[in-house]
Amino acid sequence: MASRTFTASRLPGFATVAIVVFIALYMPIAMLMIYSFNAGDSIAIWDGFSFQWYERAWENEKVKEVTIRSLVIAGSAATISTVAATMAALATTRKKPFRGQTGIYVAINQPLMVPEIVTAVALLIFFAAIKVATGYQGLGYLILAHSAFCIPFAYLPIRARLEGMDLTLETAAADLYATPWWTFRRVTLPLLAPGIVAGMMLAFVTSLDDVVITLFVKSAGQDTLPTYLLAQIRRQVTGEVNAISTVLLALTVILLTTFFLLTRKRS
C-alpha cells in the first residue's frame, strides 16, 4: 500500500530540483568556511591549509571587544525576554479565554510582523529623544530593544511546551494540598524547563544575529559582532571575516541542534 502511494506521489524532475536546491543552499556557506582556512589572501584560489585568519581574528583587540559586547547584549536580552515570555506564556496558555487575551497574543508576536527596518527607525527616533533628555548613552538601549524583539522567539517554544503538558499532574499536586506556588515550583517549572531552555536559546541566537536594529540603536563605539562584520565587508575582503563568520555559524548550529533535540517530540 505504502509503496503504491509513493509511486503516485513521484513527480518527474522534483527530486532533481530538490537536490540542486539543497546543494545551492549549502554551497556558499561551505565555500565561506573552506576559505577561512586558506593560507593565501584570495577567496577563490586555494593556497593551502592554515589557521592564520583565526589567529589574526583572535589577536584582533577590536574583534575581542565587539564579541564581548555581543555576548553581553545577547545574554542580557535572552534572560530578560525569557523571564517575561515565560510569565506571559503561563498567563495566556491553558487558561479560560479572557478579555484582551488576543490583544496580548498579537502584541507578543508584533516583532515578527513589522519589518525590522521600520522598528529600527522608530527606535532611533525614540531613543534619540531620550538620549537628549537624559544624557544616558549606555548599552541599556540595545538591551531593551533586543529584549523586546526576542520575546516572541522565547514565547513560542515555551507556549508549545505548556500546551503539550499534562494538566492532571498539577491537579494531583493541588489535591495533595500543595500551595499554588509549591505546585508551580515542584511540578510546573520542572516540566516546563526544556521549553524555557529552548526559548532562551532561540532568543540568544536571534539577538546575537541581529544587524538592522542594532545598527540604528547603537551609539558611537557600540559595535556588535554583526555590525562590525558589516563594516568590514564594505571595506575589504579578507579571510579574517570568514574566520569570524565560521565561528559564529558553528556556535549557531550547535545551539540550534540542541534546541531541536530539546523540542523534539518523543515518538
Next chain:
Amino acid sequence: MRETEATREAAQVRRNWLLSLPALLLLAAGAIGPLFIMLIYSFLTPGKYGNVEWIFSLDAWRGILFTRDIFDETLKLADAHLTIFWRSVRLSFLTTVFTFVVGFPTAWFIATRPPRWRAFWLFLITIPFWTNLLIRTFAINQIIRNEGFLNTFLIKIGVISEPLNLLYTDLAVFLGMTYVYLPLMVLPLYAAIERFDHRLLEAGYDLYASRLAVLRRIIFPTVKPGIIAGSILVFIPSLGAYVTPRILGGGRNMMIGNFIDLQFGQGRNWPLGASLSVMLLVVVTAALLIYVRFANRDRGHG
C-alpha cells in the same frame, strides 16, 4: 457560592494580566510605542542637521511621491523615488515567484520521504533559516564578486575572459533574496503538502489525468493555504529588506529599506524617513490581513 466563583475568575484574569505585564511593558517601550512616535515625526519639519523641528508639515507625506522644484517651487513626480519603489516591488515579486518555483519541488520531495527521514531534510532547510542572514548574504557576495569563486572558475575553464559584473546589480539582489528567504517558502509548503491526501493522486491518475492536470487541478488547489502562507512570508521580508540589497546591491541599487536609512544619514530628512516607514508598515500590514482572511476562509471550508 456563585459570587465566589465570579470573584475567583476575576482574580484569575487579573493575575493573567499581571503575569503578562513585563512582556507588554518591554514591547511597549522597545517595539510598539516608538511606532506611534514615528507617526508623529512624519508630520514634522526636518531639522538642519538631522532630527526634527516641532513645526507641523505635510511635506514628508507629499515627499514620498513628489519633489519640489528648486527654482519655481512647483511639485513634480519624484522619479528617483518611483524607481526605488518599483525596484522593491519588482524584486520582491520575482523573489516570491522564484522561491515558489524551486521551493515547491523541494517541499514535495521532503514530504514524500519516508517519515523517519523527513525530520532530517527539514532540519537541513531550517539550519540556514536560523543562521545569520548577514553571513549568508556575505557568502553570496564572495561567490559572485569579480575576484570571487564563480568568476575565477569560469575564467579558468575558458567560458569567459573578463569577469562578469554580477555584484552590485539587481540580479545580485534577486539571487541573494531568493537564497536567504527560500526556507520561508519551503516550510509552509511542506506543512501543507504533508497533510495532503496522496490517495487523491491515485484517483486522478485512475481517471486518466495527465501529470500536469494532477498538479494543476488536484495538488495546487489543495495546498493553496501553504502557497499563500509561503508567498506572504517571503514577500514581506523582501519588501522590507535592508541587509541583502546593501551588501549585494551597493549604493545605487537601493530598495525601500535602504532609502529609509538614507533619510537618517546623508539625506537628513527624518520626517520623510518616518513617512516612508509608516507607508511600508501599512503595506506589510495590509498583506498580512489579506493572508489572515484567506487562512480563516480556508479553515472555514475544511
